[in-house]
Amino acid sequence: MVVTQHLRCAVGAPVAKILRQTYGADRRLSYAGLAWYRGDAFEMDMTLPRALVQESSPALIAPGLRAKKA
Numbered sequence: 001m002v003v004t005q006h007l008r009c010a011v012g013a014p015v016a017k018i019l020r021q022t023y024g025a026d027r028r029l030s031y032a033g034l035a036w037y038r039g040d041a042f043e044m045d046m047t048l049p050r051a052l053v054q055e056s057s058p059a060l061i062a063p064g065l066r067a068k069k070a
Contacts, residue, residue: 018035
């Protein structure tokens, strides 16, 4: 209810919940943010460096696309 009131949308309307986290080289959390957006006014387009995605979340890379170990 609180989120729908702040976003001025109906209960049950689509919303986007975005959690951002950035970690430093020492793997300590350096930034965290949480935001809610109305679903009818939200569009997200982003590109992440492949090395970053492979290092932090290898499960997100399709098995056929993973670098083969020598």
